[in-house]
Amino acid sequence: MKFRDFVYERPNYDEINRKMSRLIEELKSETGETVVKIAKELNQINSDVSSMAQLCNIRHSINTNDEFYSKEKKYWDEFGPKYEDIITEYYRAVLELPDQKELRRSFPTPFFLMAKNQLSTFSSEIIELLQNENGLVSEYEKLLATAEVEFDGKVLVLPQLDPYCQSLDRDIRKKATLARSNFFKENKDKIDSIYDDLVSIRTEMAHKLGFNDYVEMGYAIMNRLDYDRKMVEGYRKDILKYVVPVSEKLYKRQAKRLGLEKLFNYDLPLEYTDGNAIPKGTPETILENGLQMYKELSPETGEFMYSMIDRELLDVLSKPGKQSGGYCEFLPKEQTPFIFANFNGTSGDIDVLTHEAGHAFQVYQSRWIEQPECVFPTNESCEIHSMSMEFFTWPWMHLFFKEQTEKYYFSHLAGAVQFLPYGVLVDHFQHEVYENPKMTPAERNETWRRLEKVYCPERDYSEDPFLEEGTYWYRQGHIFFAPFYYIDYTLAQVCAFQYWKRDYLEKDSSAWDDYMKICKVGGTKTFTEIVELGNLKSPFDKETLEEVMSAVDGYFESVDDTKF
Template identity: 30%
Template sequence: MTTFYEEKLDFQNPSSIEEAFKSLLNEELTSVTQLEDWLKRESELFDAIEEGLTGHYIDFQCQSDSLSAKQAFEHDQQVIEPLVKRYEALLDEKFLATPMKDSLDYNYYERFIISKINSKELFRDENIKLEIEEDRLSTNYFEHTGSLTVDWNGEEKTLSEISSYMQDSERDTRKKAMQLSAEAFLSKETELQEIMDELIQLRQKKARNANLENYRDYMFKKYERFDYTPEDCKRLAESIRKHVTPLKEKIQQEHQKELGVKSYRPWDTKGVAKGLKPLKPFSERDQLVERSATIFSSLDHRFEELLTTMDQRAMLDLTTRKGKAPGGFCAPLPVSGLSFIFMNASKTHDDMITLLHEMGHCIHNDFKKDIPLSKYRDTPMESSELASMSMELLTMDQWDVFYETKEDLIRAKQDQLKGIIEFLPMGMVVDQFQHWMYENPNHTAEERNKKFSELQQQLNSSVVDWSEYEKWSETSWLRILHIFEVPFYFIEYVIAQLGAVQMYKHYRENSEKALSNYKKALSLGASKSLTEVYEAAGIKFDFSEGMIKDLMTFVEKELDALK
């Protein structure tokens, strides 16, 4: 396959990897110095494993219809990952049973020890077989969705390619694009619903094996969400309904007037008014990279150099094509010391934002790559997404690189700020939908669709008229790969978005200080709590009702200043 990652281990020879684990397990540890050296070598082994597993995952995502990529990926899921999980649990037990751990620098190792204790409490050997099946089902999801294409005026196009038409000034064009996309997913609804049915039962069984009431509680423990609770998420949803949803409805009503339509339909939400063209910040892939590099050079030459190096090393797969999985992500490669960006660009403003967002992750990975403990480089998603969402906003002053006219630049900034308001309610819909699914694991597919629709009505906008197309709305969750592949990964976007707005507010007041705080926070990795990481960034880990109200007031003022 590709050569952007380094395979230091023979993944086709599991016994060699097992021997490396056994060597660590059989070592006698008699001093703190030995223990710290042992932990360093343990991290190096996990780095080598992560590099190979991540490389194989990227290969499969880049070409999900490739038999060889699929075979390598499935071999990892069925053979390598179960092996790693078992030995990781044994290594955790060895560490926790070692008296020398009590002599480690507690200020530095406190969170490391807490994490190891948490992992031991959660681990169950019988769950490994369930996780193999869980991975198989997630892979099946990508096989179904990665192959979806539509006929656009006689030409076969991916769903990413036709997404740009949903911004068209011609209403019929927008409707056609949305209809084709929605019906493509509906053609796979039966298969995807069956996958979800199986996933829910598997995941519930995992939770019960770990003596937990439901999978929601299991995932909160697995994600080490020590800083907030499920009840906090419900309160956050209510605060957003109260202080953000009305703003979203106001923005959509203004947009409806701009479009001059009597009824605001789902294919209108991204459309531009007559006489305008959708924002087009670049026309080809290399232009996207070059212009982004120019932006990063104005912030920090280290950022620019990172993007350029990744491009030279073929670590940017940015454009859409048939057989490529949907979505976008950044994946760290700890041995290579770089990251890989995967996305499906179709030359839109959102594509520009996606690259800037994913580069925030890459920059984060770069700042923590020299942390010796791999555990401290595995940051919670609430801080990982803070890095990426902040980067979207910190680059706004340099967007003239992409937009030559003042009018387009203003539109781009308005879209970004409005996008924050538009996202937050929907983000809570996705989060609360997952809470409901796993609190009520015996529901049917029909009940699932109905609940998603109800949550949209409660938390999201009531301006959009879905009449006659309710099925599109209630099944739109099928597009959200997180629900299938990384369950409960969505609240982090909401929390981090609120943090990113705080970062942007500070940046507007003192750009140099805000950027310095940003770098400082990124360099901490997972060695500190979320509260401490946010404090290092110069902001608060706070999603209280008062904070949300204040931040929305700030965003409204920023939007008013752009009028």
């Protein structure tokens, strides 16, 4: 069945509630294998409900102007927390069972750890707050999805500005960057108001549930099963020590390549005087080449990508009314992933194809898992799959970039390095915001700019007073819709660098075998267990960052980037 034929049907909440409540009561009074049978039945209902929620979300994000799915999105904003309430009661019943032996033999350990976190982060007492939070997030997403900017005699959506921001003409780069900035400036009060309310609501939820602050609650929501905020704080310091110096060297080389004494913020997207590496061909050609790439990479990836394209499980073109960004979701009922992206003619089109395909391939391999909570692993583990896939596909980049392939390699790896300080900045900023929830909008912006100067000192906004105020974070959607989901990308990137080192530098064929292992286990293991299974080293060990960055820096030193 193709994606367009997937049937969406709004669940009947009252019926679901009655059925699950009855099963939960039965669960409490049973033992042994009967408990497992009832729990699996509850999992199936949860999966079916989740499928409808995800299908609605996907179709709404493809066209936020679609009236039917806009109404359905409001339904899920309201009823999502109510379904969460039922699931929480299921978890409570599971964790309070006197005899859990058979269940623990049949269900993976992370299921129980996540169930425990769910009990601590959800209560019927906060349903109304969750509904309000959902509504605010939808308001922010709608604002960006429907944004239109007049530029170059056209009306463009925000992702369509990216090629202009990489123009060889410095004046065009500057004007395009300012056009994007002006959109956020014009909507400053609205964005500040949305975030004010989100911080207030999240802090109130945390206090109602007995947490000291939303940081503590956020870690539990994110299912940080193996590490805490103190370890993250130490990791941030390691990024400053081992990564920022390499990142800044790369920016100096960029300025030298461009013949500029210094880089302004609008110069950062352009890396070479003859232009950045851009993919050749149409979006259709890119997908055809993507299919060839995945067929040659392995039998498993070939089967996977053929299924994705044949069933139309990718929506990659940028268009009016479409939500920004990219993501991968899993539809349990159809047992299939879905990839959402916004192609705009830059190298990012290939990055998103390989990145989101990494997520999709993992979940395709782990769709055998019956517990919907464990098909995907926790987020920092999820991102290992996506970011590593970006590197495992390097040998096929010539299909997309032709004579610019070496240029792409340099840019892709440099971008991954330079992302680490930014990713840590986003995380650090949120810690400060939720540790000081009474901050005014101006104080939040001052905090962002102060931290930005520490982690990303290359950012010179002297010709953009609005960004100089500390407002760049307005465009970082994760801060609004998935608080604390960002350090995960950086932890995974450090792991992905290890696979790059083994696969590309050392030609170690076992790297792919190890990658396949971690794809197949999905979320049946925790982050540290996945790291161990994949023969990786923990990003929290100082030696890991030092070793990885030494290999990466060595590669850059071996490349003559002046020839690009």
